[in-house]
Each structure stands twice: as C-alpha cells, then as structure tokens.
Amino acid sequence: MTKYIRRAAALCVLLLVALLVNATRVQVFPSRAYDDSPANRRPVIARWAQPRGDIVVDGRPVTGSKDTGEQLRYERTYQDGPLYAPVTGFASQRYGTTLLEHAEDPLLDGSDPLLSFLPLWNDITRDRNAGGEVVTTIDAAAQQAAYLGLGARRGAVAALEPATGRVLALVSRPSYDPGVLSGNGPSVTDAWARLNGDAGKPMLNRAVRQTYPPGSTFKVVTAAAALDTGVITDLDAPTRSPAPYTLPGTTTSLANEVEGCENASLRHAFEWSCNTVFAKLGVDVGLGAMKDTARAFGFNNADLRIPFSVSPSNFDTEMDRAQLALSSIGQYDTRATPLQMAIVTAAVxxxxxxxxxxxxxxxxxxxxxxxxxxxxxTLGQAMNPGTAMRLRELMRGVVEDGTGTNAAIPHATVGGKTGTAQHGIGNSGTPYAWFIGWAQSDDAMEPQVAVAVVVEDAETVRGDISGGGDAAPIAREVMEAVLKSTDHQLR
Incomplete structure (x- = not known):
C-alpha cells in the first residue's frame, strides 16, 4: 500500500512540476502575444486604472484625470483644451493618443521603466508606477496672445527662443477641445465624426503639420544665400534688376506690388519686398547654393521632432532657372510650416x-x-555670423521703415519680414498673410523671441501689405508677451 501512495505522490509532484514549467513557459515565451491579443482587455483596463500624469505649462497642469467608476476608470480631462490642443493632442480611450500625449505616453501612463527604481521588478509583477509629469517650454502668456490674436481666423503661430530652441508658443486655429474625445461612449463617437467632418479641420495642427507657400518671407533665405556667396556685397548698391523681370527661358514677366524696384538695392528690395530683385538673385546664386542654404535652415528635413513629428518643409532640389526664380520668392513648389519659418527667423x-x-x-x-x-x-550653421548681422539690419528696416511697421514694440528692437503667398488656380485664392520676426528688449543682450504667423483667410489683399496688416499685429502681441515674461523673470 505504501508503494502505491509513494507512486501517487510522485505523480502529483510530477504534475505540479509540469504545471509550474508550463506556467513559466507561458509567462516567458508567448506572453507578448497574449498581451498584444485584441481579445486581451487587461492591458487596456490597467492603462486606465490609475490617473494619467499631467502636462504642465508655466508650473500649472493643463491636463487632469476624472474617476468615472467604470471598468476603464480614469478619463483624461483638459484645462483650456482648445488653447493647448496643438501642444497636448488628445488621449482617448477609443481613438488613442496624439502629439505630446502620444510622444510621452509611456511616461504619462506610468509604464516607462525610468519611473521606477527597480524596473525589472515591475516587469515581473506587471505593476505600473504613478504617471509622470511632462513639463513644457510653453510660455502661457505668449500662447494666449497667439490664440486671441488669431481669433476666428484660420492660421497658426509658432514662437521660439532663438538661443536655445525652446518652443514658446504653438497655436493652430480653428481648434477643438480634446476632452470630448477622452472617453469611449456614444458622445465620443459623435464628436469624432463631427470634428473629422468639419471643413475647418480643427484637429489639424497647422503650426507643425501644415505646409504653406511662404511667399516673401522666404526672401530671408534668398538674401542669406546671396550674401554668403558674395553675389551681394553691399546692401545699398544697385542690383541690376529689371522690372518687370522676364523669367529665364520663358516669355513670362514677373512684376512687383510696389514701385521703385528696378535696379533697387538689396536694402530697398527687402524692406518693400521687390519680387523681381529676389527672383533674379536666386538665379544669380544658382540652384546648388540655394538648395544648400535652404537645407541648412532646415528645409527638406524629414527627421525633425519636438518630440512629436513635424511635417518636412520643401525646397525643390531639381528645377530649371525659371522655377528657381519663383522658388526664390517663396512660390512654385516651395512650402514651409510656421515652425520652419520660426526656425529661419531664430537662426537670423x-x-x-x-x-x-x-x-x-x-x-x-x-x-x-x-x-x-x-x-x-545645434542642427547646424545656416549662414555666416556676419551675414546674420546684416540680415538683422535688413529685418529691422522692414519694421522701422518698410511693410512691417505694425510689428513695432516700444522699448524694444524688432526685425521682421512680411509676406503673402498666392495659391489656388491662377493664384485666384485669397493670399495667405505671413509675418516672421524677432524681438529684443532694449536692456537685453540678445533677441529673446522669434515668431512666425500665417493667416489663411486674410481680409486685406494687397501683396505683402496683407502680411503687415493681418499677421504682423499678431506677431507683435506674441513677442511683447514673451518680452514681458522675460523681463519679469529677470527682475
């Protein structure tokens, strides 16, 4: 009898060992497949079982979490959702995550191993840490100034700190409240359909995901190439530019919106945005130097992340001379995001x-x-320091004496460039109004802010004047907000 008991006991031990071995095998080898299976809801339940970490602007959380008491317990909430939507994106139980909510998702949901002192123990126990916080570079006053400045108009604003690259403002209008997408009920489905069907595309982040023809603001790049290559050595010397200018190899004439452009100096042409001068300059510089300069400023860079991805801005690398002339004044296939044009301004x-x-x-x-x-x-050197100094001088002239006087700020030095970008069949569409600029308080050692503004539905249609009339005042408000914030911090 004892023999049979021993055999039964041995069999039980064997079965127990087999059970433990199989459990270990499941935990180690196919566990990832089980975790990733659509039928497995445990990761989703665990993901929303605790409050999500916050995104912080100027020391204040602009996100939060709401306890619903449901299986997916915590929903994301947003403070001033439409204002910060181009920064935060959304975190939805149904539709996933975008922008910062996506780029920093492991930290915000507590799954990032860096949140734990013992990451290996968390892997074994499948525990989550409390969600971490993401502290942004956004200046709340500048963000609000950009948002209110655009108002009901479609457009975008991007502002940077030139010396560091910190993003101070990132605004896109029309906007939306990310909170309407947070849960998983019928109202979320309805909101998703409504937002995606809206002709204004409120979920499109125009500041970093929409490219526009930059128009005359691209003349900053062309001027940099002309000065760096020695095509222009004297800002006040005549440029031997006809007006109108016949595009090379064609019978098409390019005209100007203003008088006095024939044989104008670079200074006059920059302040009053003479298309003929800059089109000829681009041809004189040549395709090789123009595309190298554009690339040095950041065009054609598909790898830029802030940390979420930015749509690449385009300057064609293969063109004939007529196309190069048009590209050199921000037309043809040249396209840029507002962030890219802020980068151009910050480099100057x-x-x-x-x-x-x-x-x-x-x-x-x-x-x-x-x-x-x-x-x-540092991504690179876009131009020689001496060229940058002369461009700053030219940009100051635009604000002090040219088309950008609406960007002037008391007790500060401001440089800028206005622009309009033609679009539509036969350029029949209302031009996009652009302004790019930088500002420096009188008591500061270096420029404190660089900004780019684009307004899609500008009301004034008069060449570059629409950039000065519609976009420049918005840029002024943003730059002034940054200068006040910086001065307050210094005091």
Missing part, C-alpha cells in the same frame, strides 16, 4: 546658428524626481 536672431526646437523642458516622476531633461542642440 542667433548669429546664423540653427537650434533644434524642443517642446519638453523635462520629465519627472509623480513625486517630482527628474527623469530626463532636454538640452540645447
């Missing part, structure tokens, strides 16, 4: 050095321990 303000833009200052645990910080990184 920063002595020609192009800083990589970034939106996240640092990330922390829920308890405040720093997880990671973002440091200033």
């Amino acid at each position: 303000a920063n002595g020609g050095a192009v800083r990589s833009p970034y939106l996240v200052e640092r990330t922390t645990t829920a308890a405040g321990r720093t997880v990671a910080t973002t440091s200033t990184r």
Whole structure:
C-alpha cells in the first residue's frame, strides 16, 4: 500500500512540476502575444486604472484625470483644451493618443521603466508606477496672445527662443477641445465624426503639420544665400534688376506690388519686398547654393521632432532657372510650416546658428524626481555670423521703415519680414498673410523671441501689405508677451 501512495505522490509532484514549467513557459515565451491579443482587455483596463500624469505649462497642469467608476476608470480631462490642443493632442480611450500625449505616453501612463527604481521588478509583477509629469517650454502668456490674436481666423503661430530652441508658443486655429474625445461612449463617437467632418479641420495642427507657400518671407533665405556667396556685397548698391523681370527661358514677366524696384538695392528690395530683385538673385546664386542654404535652415528635413513629428518643409532640389526664380520668392513648389519659418527667423536672431526646437523642458516622476531633461542642440550653421548681422539690419528696416511697421514694440528692437503667398488656380485664392520676426528688449543682450504667423483667410489683399496688416499685429502681441515674461523673470 505504501508503494502505491509513494507512486501517487510522485505523480502529483510530477504534475505540479509540469504545471509550474508550463506556467513559466507561458509567462516567458508567448506572453507578448497574449498581451498584444485584441481579445486581451487587461492591458487596456490597467492603462486606465490609475490617473494619467499631467502636462504642465508655466508650473500649472493643463491636463487632469476624472474617476468615472467604470471598468476603464480614469478619463483624461483638459484645462483650456482648445488653447493647448496643438501642444497636448488628445488621449482617448477609443481613438488613442496624439502629439505630446502620444510622444510621452509611456511616461504619462506610468509604464516607462525610468519611473521606477527597480524596473525589472515591475516587469515581473506587471505593476505600473504613478504617471509622470511632462513639463513644457510653453510660455502661457505668449500662447494666449497667439490664440486671441488669431481669433476666428484660420492660421497658426509658432514662437521660439532663438538661443536655445525652446518652443514658446504653438497655436493652430480653428481648434477643438480634446476632452470630448477622452472617453469611449456614444458622445465620443459623435464628436469624432463631427470634428473629422468639419471643413475647418480643427484637429489639424497647422503650426507643425501644415505646409504653406511662404511667399516673401522666404526672401530671408534668398538674401542669406546671396550674401554668403558674395553675389551681394553691399546692401545699398544697385542690383541690376529689371522690372518687370522676364523669367529665364520663358516669355513670362514677373512684376512687383510696389514701385521703385528696378535696379533697387538689396536694402530697398527687402524692406518693400521687390519680387523681381529676389527672383533674379536666386538665379544669380544658382540652384546648388540655394538648395544648400535652404537645407541648412532646415528645409527638406524629414527627421525633425519636438518630440512629436513635424511635417518636412520643401525646397525643390531639381528645377530649371525659371522655377528657381519663383522658388526664390517663396512660390512654385516651395512650402514651409510656421515652425520652419520660426526656425529661419531664430537662426537670423542667433548669429546664423540653427537650434533644434524642443517642446519638453523635462520629465519627472509623480513625486517630482527628474527623469530626463532636454538640452540645447545645434542642427547646424545656416549662414555666416556676419551675414546674420546684416540680415538683422535688413529685418529691422522692414519694421522701422518698410511693410512691417505694425510689428513695432516700444522699448524694444524688432526685425521682421512680411509676406503673402498666392495659391489656388491662377493664384485666384485669397493670399495667405505671413509675418516672421524677432524681438529684443532694449536692456537685453540678445533677441529673446522669434515668431512666425500665417493667416489663411486674410481680409486685406494687397501683396505683402496683407502680411503687415493681418499677421504682423499678431506677431507683435506674441513677442511683447514673451518680452514681458522675460523681463519679469529677470527682475
């Protein structure tokens, strides 16, 4: 009898060992497949079982979490949702995540191993840490100034700190409240359909995901190429430019919106935006130098992230001379995001050095321990420092004596460039109004802000004057807000 008991006991031990081995096998080898199976709701339940970490602007959380008491317990909430939507994006239980909510998702939902002192233990226990915080570089006053400045008009604003690349404002209008997409009920489905069907495309982040023909604001790039290559050596010397200018190899004449452009100096042509002068300059510089300069400013860069992706801005690398002439004044196939044109402006303000833009200052645990910080990184040198100094002089002239006087700020030095971008069949559409500029307080050592503004539905249609009339006042409000914030911090 004892023999049979021993055999039964041995069989039980064997079965127990087999059970443990199989359980271990399931935990180690096919566990990822089980985790990723659409039928497995445990990861989704765990993801929303605790409050999500916050996104912070100027020391204040602009996000939160609401306890619903349902299986997917916590829903995302937003403070001033439409104002910060181009920064935060949305975190939806049904439709996933976008922008910062997506780029920093592992930290915000608590699954990032860097949040734990013992990441391996979390892997074994499948525990989640409390969600961390994402501290942004956004200046709340500048963000609000850009949002209110655009008002009901379609458009976008991007503002940078030239010396570092910190993103100070990122606004797109029309906007939307990300909170309407947070849950998973019928109202969320209805909101998704409504937002996607809206002709105004409120979920499109125009500041970083929409490219526009930059129009005359691109003349900053052309001027930089002309000065760097020595095609222009004297800002006040005649440029031997006819008006109108016949595009090379064609019978098509290019005209100007203003008088006095024939044989104008670079200074006069820049202040009053003479198309004929800059079209000829682009041809004289040549395709090779023009595309190299555009690339140095950041055009044709498909890898830019802030940390979410930015649509690449385009300057064609293969063109005939007529196409090059048009591209040199921001037409033909040249296209840029507002962020890209802010990068161009910041490079001029920063002595020609192009800083990589970034939106996240640092990330922390829920308890405040720093997880990671973002440091200033240089993408390259867009132009010689001497060229940057002369461009700053030209841009000051636009604001003091030219088409950009609406951007002037008391007790500050401001440089800028206005522009209109023709579009539509036969350029029949209302031009996009552009203004790019930088500002420096009288008591500051260097420019503190660079900004780009585009207004899609400008009311004034008069060449570059629409940029000065519609976009420049918005840029002025944003730059002034940054200068006031900076001066207050210094005091």
